[in-house]
Amino acid sequence: MRISRTDARDSAARGGFLPPRRFYAQEFFEFEKQRLWPQVWHLVGRAAExxxxxxxxxxxxxxxxxxxxxxxxxSVRAFHNTCPHRGNRLLNGRGHAERIPCQYHCWVFDLDGSLSGVPEQGDLPTFSRRDYGLRPLHSEVVSGFIFAHQGDQPEPIASWLDGLTAELDLYRFEEMACFLRRRLELRCNWKTCLDAFQEVYHVRGVHPQLLPGLKTARSTFGFYGVHSMMINPNGEESARGTGTEDDLDLLAAFRRSKAELGAIDISHLEESRLTANYQYHLFPNVTFNTHATGCQLFRFLPHPSDPERCSVDVWFMERPCRDADLAAEAVVEEFDLDRTTFGQTLDGFVPPASAVSFGTDLVEIYGLALDQDFGLLPGVQRGLHSPGLGDLVLSSQERRIAHWNAMLDSFLDGPEFEDSWRLRFAA
Structure with a gap:
């Protein structure tokens, strides 16, 4: 039974129950492939790239x-990355070209997707170049992020974001430079990984170093259609920590001074956004933690064929200053930092990463936390197969997991999608 976005929001606070096989069954993986991904807006990249x-x-x-x-x-346009002649994949990664060539038979396309060159076209007597340009996708740039949708008549991006655009605009992502980008390969389902970034209930066990400054039990939540937000106060006295109001004032002062040093305007941000951690889930597969002048973005991608493997794109971004030249994209691919190499705990399956001097303090903090998360998740994935495991139990602190899984079910709903696959809300 399809649930409305409003009902999911209201019911999520009660928590719920998830069948473990959602995280490993090939059949569920195929439902996602056929019914989820073709129906959503994909965060393709950043316009600054x-x-x-x-x-x-x-x-x-x-x-x-x-x-x-x-x-x-x-402007930015998006196209299917395939040659309409015989299906060859055209490009991979990032680059620059005056025209887009196909290496198979040397067809050539202009930047607008139109077919501009065909060798020996006379051998195609009924052929018209107008009919064989690159097939476009619906695309939009929002807050500096490029979105694309493969559907013929997608929900407009403004409606899809459902009020989240105003939140995104506050942080001026389009002005940020990406100083760390890394793709990690993990031995777990993409949802197993995503869910670890949807709650702070796990901080006490997994990230004890964060307890003194993080008010984990007092998070507040917001929902924007299929998307969600979580606000975690920092630096206040907590049942699970020993922070003080002085810490809160110091944190706000530090972020103001940092912004002033870089001539970064943060005057439009309310006080809580200088101290609390605002964490967003952009349905279905993107989360980001924001602070006054930057963010850490995570994009979770399913493996092409194995439901128990995934990739995670990690982007650390900062607003360097108002100078447009310095705000241009700057990406560091190789790092050399002694203490933090997140992913090392997976026996080398994940390439190590750290950072350069700009943002090193940030990566030291988050790098350790990511190492702890990514080191734990393969064990979580293995445990989901246990014959002694019943449905997974979600508390009210994990309401965002309940909410987004209800939204996921609404996309997967249809023939052959049985009730036994579904999230059940707590009574």
Whole structure:
């Protein structure tokens, strides 16, 4: 039975129950592939990654492969990353080109997707170039992020974000530079990983170093259609920590001074956004933690065929200053930091990563926490197969997990999707 967005929001506070096989069954994985991913807006990348006409980037998830291209009029357009002649994949990664070539038979496409060159076209007597351009996708740039949708008539992006745009605009993501980007390969389902970023109930056991400054039991929540937000106060006395109001004042003062040093305007942010951790879930597969001048974004991608593997894209971003040149995209691929190499606990399955001097303090803090999360999750995935495990139990602190799984079920609903697969809300 399909649940409305409003009912899911209201019911999530009670918690719920999740069948473990949602996280490993091939059948559930196929439901997602066929019914979820074709119906959602995908966060393809950042517009700052392709600043100049002819710059392009690609995004892949299951059968969908997207090219986002900066146009000559400075707009961004997205196309299916396949040649309409014989299906060859055109591009991979990021780059720059005046025209897009297909290496198979040397067809050539302009930046707007139109077919501009066909060798020996005379051998195709009924052929019209107009009919064989790159197939476009619906695409929009919101807060500096490029979104694409493969559907013919998708829900408009403004409606899809359902009020979340105002939250995103506060942080001026389009002005941020990405100083760390890393893709991690994990031995767990993409939802197993995502759910660890949806609550702070696990902090006491997994991240004890964060307890003194994090008010884990007093989070507040907001819901925006299929998306959600969690606010975690910092630096206040807590049943699970020993922070003080002085710590809160110091944190706010530190972030103001940091912003002033870089000539960054944060005057529009209310006091709580200088001290609390605002964490967002952009349905279905993106989360980000925000602070006054930056954020840490995580994009969770299913493995092409194995429901018990996934990839996680980690982006650390900061607003460096008002200078447009310095705000241009700057990505560091190789790092050398002694203390923090997140992912090392997985016996080398995850490449280590750390940071350069800009933002090093941030990566030291978050790098350790990520190491703790990513080191734990393969064991969680293995435990989901236990014959002694019943349905997973979600508390009110885990209401965002209940909410988003209810939204997931609403996309998967249809023939052959049985009630035994579904989230059940607590009574």
């Amino acid at each position: 392709i600043p100049n006409p002819g710059d392009w980037l690609t995004y892949d998830l299951h059968d969908l492969s997207v090219i986002a291209i900066r146009q000559r009029d400075r």
